[in-house]
Amino acid sequence: MKTEPRIYLALVHYPILNNAGDVVTTSVTNLDVHDIARIAKTFECKGFFVVTPVHAQRQMVHRLRKHWDTKGQLLDHPRKAALKLVEPVESLEAAANRVYDQEHAYPTLVATSAKPQRNFVSFHDMKALIRDGGPVMLVFGTGWGLAEGALSMCNLVLEPVKGVKGYNHLPVRAAVAIILDRLHS
Amino acid sequence: MKTEPRIYLALVHYPILNNAGDVVTTSVTNLDVHDIARIAKTFECKGFFVVTPVHAQRQMVHRLRKHWDTKGQLLDHPRKAALKLVEPVESLEAAANRVYDQEHAYPTLVATSAKPQRNFVSFHDMKALIRDGGPVMLVFGTGWGLAEGALSMCNLVLEPVKGVKGYNHLPVRAAVAIILDRLHS
Numbered sequence: 600m601k602t603e604p605r606i607y608l609a610l611v612h613y614p615i616l617n618n619a620g621d622v623v624t625t626s627v628t629n630l631d632v633h634d635i636a637r638i639a640k641t642f643e644c645k646g647f648f649v650v651t652p653v654h655a656q657r658q659m660v661h662r663l664r665k666h667w668d669t670k671g672q673l674l675d676h677p678r679k680a681a682l683k684l685v686e687p688v689e690s691l692e693a694a695a696n697r698v699y700d701q702e703h704a705y706p707t708l709v710a711t712s713a714k715p716q717r718n719f720v721s722f723h724d725m726k727a728l729i730r731d732g733g734p735v736m737l738v739f740g741t742g743w744g745l746a747e748g749a750l751s752m753c754n755l756v757l758e759p760v761k762g763v764k765g766y767n768h769l770p771v772r773a774a775v776a777i778i779l780d781r782l783h784s
Numbered sequence: 785m786k787t788e789p790r791i792y793l794a795l796v797h798y799p800i801l802n803n804a805g806d807v808v809t810t811s812v813t814n815l816d817v818h819d820i821a822r823i824a825k826t827f828e829c830k831g832f833f834v835v836t837p838v839h840a841q842r843q844m845v846h847r848l849r850k851h852w853d854t855k856g857q858l859l860d861h862p863r864k865a866a867l868k869l870v871e872p873v874e875s876l877e878a879a880a881n882r883v884y885d886q887e888h889a890y891p892t893l894v895a896t897s898a899k900p901q902r903n904f905v906s907f908h909d910m911k912a913l914i915r916d917g918g919p920v921m922l923v924f925g926t927g928w929g930l931a932e933g934a935l936s937m938c939n940l941v942l943e944p945v946k947g948v949k950g951y952n953h954l955p956v957r958a959a960v961a962i963i964l965d966r967l968h969s
Contacts, residue, residue, distance in 0.1 A: 630815060634955045641947040641954050677953035762826040763968060768862035769826050769961075770819045776958035777965045783948060784969075 602732035606644045606782070607706055608775065609694045609738045610635060612651040614746035622748070625741040627656040627687075632663060634772040635739075636681040642779040645701070645734075647684045648694035657687035691738065691752050698734050706736040710745055710753035711778060713767050719756045722781050729782060737778065739771050787917035791829045791967070792891055793960065794879045794923045795820060797836040799931035807933070810926040812841040812872075817848060819957040820924075821866040827964040830919075831886070832869045833879035842872035876923065876937050883919050891921035895930055895938035896963060898952050904941045907966050914967060922963065924956050 610631060613624040627649055639647045649660050667682040688694045691708070698706045707728065709720070720728070729735055738745065738753055750756070760769060760777050769777075795816060798809040812834055824832045834845050852867040873879045876893070883891045892913065894905070905913070914920055923930065923938055935941070945954060945962050954962075 634958065637953055637955055638958050640951045641958075643948040643951075677951070680951065681953065760965070763828040766825045766828075766862070766865065768822055768866065770822055770957070772955070772957060773819065773823050773826075773961035776954075776961045780945070780962045780965065781969075784966075 602730070604643075604729045604782075605702060605732070605734040606642070606729065606779070607646045607648065607694070607698055607734065607736040608635065608639055608644055609648040609650050609691060609736055610771070611691060611738060611740055611745060611749050612649075612653075612656070614748040615740055615742040616744050616746050618743050622746045623742060624651065624653060627651055627660060629663065631741070631772060632660060632685060633678070633681075635775050636685050637678065638772070638776045638779060639684050640681040642783055644684060644779070646686060646698070648697065649685060649687045650689070650691055650694055651687065652689050657689065660685060660687035691749060694736065698736060702734045704734055706734040707755065708736050708738055708753040710738045710750050710756045711774060712740070712744060712750070712756055713759050713769065713774070714744060715759065719758045721758050725757060726782055739775060741771060787915070789828075789914045789967075790887060790917070790919040791827070791914065791964070792831045792833065792879070792883055792919060792921040793820065793824055793829055794833040794835050794876060794921055795956070796876060796923060796925055796930060796934050797834075797838075797841070799933040800925055800927040801929050801931050803928050807931045808927060809836065809838060812836055812838075812845060814848065816926070816957060817845060817870060818863070818866075820960050821870050822863065823957070823961045823964060824869050825866040827968055829869060829964070831871060831883070833882065834870060834872045835874070835876055835879055836872065837874050842874065845870060845872035876934060879921065883921060887919045889919055891919040892940065893921050893923055893938040895923045895935050895941045896959060897925070897929055897935070897941055898944050898954065898959070899929060900944065904943045906943050910942060911967055924960060926956060
């Protein structure tokens with residue numbers, strides 16, 4: 600029997616770099632939550648963790664999800680199925696633990712980065728790893744990218760999505776879409 | 785000499801379907817303009833037309849562009865190069881005429897649609913058409929998709945981007961990213 604891919608997404612809001620290279624906490628945006636949830640559902644990801652240490656922002660994500668659980672029900676809106684995937688957590692470690700609870704296995708944490716990293720895993724090798732059947736969590740940064748504290752928790756770094764002529768300023772939402780499409784091609 | 789692809793994008797706000805199947809004009813959103821401009825720049829598109837018959841909304845897009853032309857200059861922000869691609873126009877016909885002005889050839893208009901259409905052109909054939917060197921304009925809908933009045937102006941309809949299990953509610957911004965990535969792979 601062919602194993603279904605077990606891909607989880609994590610969108611990290613801390614620890615993140617700002618444009619000056621400082622480590623900061625970015626704000627959760629409604630837009631990222633909705634867009635990435637819809638993309639995750641399109642590619643049948645098993646979960647989408649919104650990672651922030653800010654309690655009030657996790658509460659906001661809970662409210663968003665609840666809104667679509669009730670209002671989406673009435674409207675029979677396709678957004679409901681997408682928002683069901685969303686789960687706010689306080690840290691990347693908490694996200695990994697939630698995957699363990701569901702899968703009885705820790706996920707391989709795969710950082711994504713627009714910057715050239717030491718060693719990276721190619722899309723080709725990443726597809727093979729997913730086919731092997733273990734859970735995988737793709738970790739996306741906000742702001743100006745994942746800070747070392749997040750990168751160092753990851754097992755692998757995925758090959759960057761490069762612009763045709765080096766332009767390197769893709770929205771994270773677009774990077775999620777392209778990466779999941781490539782992993783399913 | 786290898787010909788560079790000449791890909792233009794058009795994001796249509798009229799004529800568009802709403803969820804009841806009526807033909808409507810949708811609002812231009814700041815988000816679509818920024819995200820799609822950044823994606824267009826990543827893939828070296830030659831222009832991005834924001835199509836709306838509403839004069840005030842075209843003015844808003846002009847202001848956005850001007851803001852990044854002046855403020856982006858001071859900040860040396862990568863968004864500036866992206867916003868330079870944006871041009872508001874009143875109709876799809878006006879967009880095609882603008883391409884003619886720049887390229888001395890009318891573009892092949894290629895509709896994108898999440899719905900199954902009569903005949904569509906595959907990504908494989910679309911890549912061949914782009915390699916042939918003529919200008920191509922990819923036409924994206926907002927709301928619940930392009931209405932017949934827009935579809936009937938297009939020469940071709942591109943193969944839809946399908947969800948893994950049929951979920952069909954990808955944000956237009958994500959569809960633009962995936963389609964351009966596939967056409968460059």
